[in-house]
Amino acid sequence: xxxxxxxxxxxxxxxxxxxxxxxxxxxxxxxxxxxxxxxxxxxxxxxxxxxxxxxxxxxxxxxxxxxxxxxxxxxxxxxxxxxxxxxxxxxxxxxxxxxxxxxxxxxxxxxxxxxxxxxxxxxxxxxxxxxxxxxxxxxxxxxxxxxxxxxxxxxxxxxxxxxxxxxxxxxxxxxxxxxxxxxxxxxxxxxxxxxxxxxxxxxxxxxxxxxxxxxxxxxxxxxxxxxxxxxxxxxxxxxxxxxxxxxxxxxxxxxxxxxxxxxxxxxxxxxxxxxxxxxxxxxxxxxxxxxxxxxxxxxxxxxxxxxxxxxxxxxxxxxxxxxxxxxxxxxxxxxxxxxxxxxxxxxxxxxxxxxxxxxxxxxxxxxxxxxxxxxxxxxxxxxxxx
Amino acid sequence: xxxxxxxxxxxxxxxxxxxxxxxxxxxxxxxxxxxxxxxxxxxxxxxxxxxxxxxxxxxxxxxxxxxxxxxxxxxxxxxxxxxxxxxxxxxxxxxxxxxxxxxxxxxxxxxxxxxxxxxxxxxxxxxxxxxxxxxxxxxxxxxxxxxxxxxxxxxxxxxxxxxxxxxxxxxxxxxxxxxxxxxxxxxxxxxxxxxxxxxxxxxxxxxxxxxxxxxxxxxxxxxxxxxxxxxxxxxxxxxxxxxxxxxxxxxxxxxxxxxxxxxxxxxxxxxxxxxxxxxxxxxxxxxxxxxxxxxxxxxxxxxxxxxxxxxxxxxxxxxxx
Numbered sequence: 001x002x003x004x005x006x007x008x009x010x011x012x013x014x015x016x017x018x019x020x021x022x023x024x025x026x027x028x029x030x031x032x033x034x035x036x037x038x039x040x041x042x043x044x045x046x047x048x049x050x051x052x053x054x055x056x057x058x059x060x061x062x063x064x065x066x067x068x069x070x071x072x073x074x075x076x077x078x079x080x081x082x083x084x085x086x087x088x089x090x091x092x093x094x095x096x097x098x099x100x101x102x103x104x105x106x107x108x109x110x111x112x113x114x115x116x117x118x119x120x121x122x123x124x125x126x127x128x129x130x131x132x133x134x135x136x137x138x139x140x141x142x143x144x145x146x147x148x149x150x151x152x153x154x155x156x157x158x159x160x161x162x163x164x165x166x167x168x169x170x171x172x173x174x175x176x177x178x179x180x181x182x183x184x185x186x187x188x189x190x191x192x193x194x195x196x197x198x199x200x201x202x203x204x205x206x207x208x209x210x211x212x213x214x215x216x217x218x219x220x221x222x223x224x225x226x227x228x229x230x231x232x233x234x235x236x237x238x239x240x241x242x243x244x245x246x247x248x249x250x251x252x253x254x255x256x257x258x259x260x261x262x263x264x265x266x267x268x269x270x271x272x273x274x275x276x277x278x279x280x281x282x283x284x285x286x287x288x289x290x291x292x293x294x295x296x297x298x299x300x301x302x303x304x305x306x307x308x309x310x311x312x313x314x315x316x317x318x319x320x321x322x323x324x325x326x327x328x329x330x331x332x333x334x335x336x337x338x339x340x341x342x343x344x345x346x347x348x349x350x351x352x353x354x355x356x357x358x359x360x361x362x363x364x365x366x367x368x369x370x371x372x373x374x375x376x377x378x379x380x381x382x383x384x385x386x
Numbered sequence: 387x388x389x390x391x392x393x394x395x396x397x398x399x400x401x402x403x404x405x406x407x408x409x410x411x412x413x414x415x416x417x418x419x420x421x422x423x424x425x426x427x428x429x430x431x432x433x434x435x436x437x438x439x440x441x442x443x444x445x446x447x448x449x450x451x452x453x454x455x456x457x458x459x460x461x462x463x464x465x466x467x468x469x470x471x472x473x474x475x476x477x478x479x480x481x482x483x484x485x486x487x488x489x490x491x492x493x494x495x496x497x498x499x500x501x502x503x504x505x506x507x508x509x510x511x512x513x514x515x516x517x518x519x520x521x522x523x524x525x526x527x528x529x530x531x532x533x534x535x536x537x538x539x540x541x542x543x544x545x546x547x548x549x550x551x552x553x554x555x556x557x558x559x560x561x562x563x564x565x566x567x568x569x570x571x572x573x574x575x576x577x578x579x580x581x582x583x584x585x586x587x588x589x590x591x592x593x594x595x596x597x598x599x600x601x602x603x604x605x606x607x608x609x610x611x612x613x614x615x616x617x618x619x620x621x622x623x624x625x626x627x628x629x630x631x632x633x634x635x636x637x638x639x640x641x642x643x644x645x646x647x648x649x650x651x652x653x654x655x656x657x658x659x660x661x662x663x664x665x666x667x668x669x670x671x672x673x674x675x676x677x678x679x680x681x682x683x684x685x686x687x688x689x690x691x692x693x694x695x696x697x698x699x700x701x702x703x704x705x706x707x
Binding site: 044048094096145149150151152154155156158159160161162163166167169170174290296299300303335337338340341343344345347348350351352356 | 502
């Protein structure tokens with residue numbers, strides 16, 4: 001379409017095609033939300049300590065580059081929870097319970113890692129699969145409640161966040177093999193239960209990120225190329241129409257929530273089964289009755305990536321990047337929490353960035369059209385664009 | 387009997403925040419806006435209420451006066467914060483759940499940031515006691531006096547007063563009728579000249595006010611006047627949503643739902659004081675899970691015939707009539 005008209009209305013039509021392309025508008029509205037969020041963070045920094053604001057802000061934006069291994073390591077769990085939220089969102093389900101599913105996945109993975117004795121190559125794979133099953137369990141229950149009893153999945157999955165948190169903390173504290181009371185954390189995992197490292201010095205980055213990206217791509221294929229994916233999206237667009245078309249809505253709800261839970265559970269497994277930079281050690285978990293932040297960050301990732309698996313891959317790396325940058329701002333006296341503020345603001349704006357974006361592009365377009373009005377004929381597209 | 391008195395006296399300060407916040411959620415949903423940001427609004431209200439208490443606690447003001455003034459501050463700040471939701475959800479027609487979630491994420495981070503920068507701590511610690519040993523005269527009433535007017539907080543009485551006001555506003559005023567119409571069929575309401583946008587702003591604002599107060603009352607009655615960015619309000623905003631659904635969006639039923647959850651929670655935290663439960667030797671964590679598990683079970687039984695406002699969650703668009 002673009003080429004046909006390229007000869008005489010080149011500029012206008014490329015603009016029109018661009019702004020009417022769904023992928024582009026998601027991308028540009030995400031960029032706009034990010035921009036506004038970063039500006040907000042910058043203002044907070046100026047208010048807090050004006051003299052360091054520039055250097056602090058440059059840490060936020062560029063600091064992650066110096067710790068690229070860690071950026072990818074910390075992107076892994078939020079990529080998975082992001083997929084968990086985004087996948088359910090495609091069906092119109094809001095899986096706010098990614099935290100609970102993540103925690104359960106982490107516990108199952110830890111349990112297999114500590115308690116089962118398996119051959120070296122098999123141990124970490126089994127632990128990862130166990131993590132997936134743990135998450136699935138906690139996704140399945142809200143799914144069943146939603147499908148069969150019509151209980152709002154938001155409430156159910158929030159309740160399961162708390163249930164999972166208390167349950168896991170209790171189970172870990174009650175298990176002397178997993179829990180070391182003096183440090184009040186879990187012990188170091190056996191060597192063969194850890195996911196192989198990618199060998200970037202000074203970081204925890206491991207095979208998990210590659211698996212996570214592959215899972216994201218698989219999900220994209222499922223959503224785009226399979227009947228299940230089609231039914232899922234159709235249900236998300238219009239529940240009644242898809243019911244009328246004979247799609248099995250209840251089965252799909254349960255299946256979607258179970259898959260979403262499994263994804264979040266994998267996130268927990270990838271996070272906790274990681275080797276650390278210090279030889280022989282591993283990531284540990286501290287059971288202090290706090291809901292896993294990675295679950296909620298997954299919501300941010302999913303929203304920023306517009307629930308699109310490929311978008312989520314990039315948004316998770318971006319969020320992880322500014323989080324790493326945020327921890328570096330403490331070098332010039334800021335608190336890392338500033339990044340959580342920035343992320344929340346980004347989501348707030350991304351909730352209506354699409355609308356703002358449409359309004360803005362309509363405005364710019366009208367301006368351009370007016371400027372070019374002398375040489376051009378009237379355009380039928382103006383109305384639908386605005 | 388001592389145990390019953392003890393449980394009721396400890397249950398009421400827990401039930402009141404749930405009640406107020408659930409009533410707030412009810413106003414919002416009855417006007418057609420899903421308010422998942424209750425948790426964040428509570429924390430926002432609690433934070434400013436506590437900040438106010440912190441600034442005036444050295445003055446000669448009486449503790450109960452400070453409580454009432456703090457309540458007003460919390461109500462005002464809750465209202466301001468809720469405007470962010472109404473702006474996004476009503477004016478910008480954004481997804482209400484997403485906006486609410488972002489508001490929930492924002493406030494703990496802001497509190498942590500602010501408190502770490504100003505007080506070098508995770509939140510605000512006040513040292514004023516709002517506890518009332520006994521209310522004069524009323525506490526002398528047999529049984530009732532001991533249940534409601536001894537070892538309590540002023541928040542309990544204020545909470546019940548709000549319940550009565552809310553019931554009257556919702557069912558006996560023109561405003562209440564119009565608000566309910568906007569949540570059921572906004573286009574019909576619009577066609578008879580009701581400003582749907584205004585009513586939705588009003589619904590969300592009322593929920594902001596009530597949730598702000600509820601958050602402050604949570605800080606007063608449960609965390610001893612302190613607010614922390616880490617533990618926040620411990621999911622009470624979400625529990626209040628469950629209470630609201632369990633209460634079928636009706637004030638009186640919401641009261642009973644709130645009492646039910648508060649009772650379970652109080653039980654969970656006083657297991658060691660009740661000889662019968664203590665002797666069972668069950669890990670206390672199970673009791674802590676009980677309110678959440680009970681929510682699930684109760685919702686499982688009640689949601690089939692749930693009567694949610696028909697238009698909740700759908701942004702109102704005039705042109706889609």
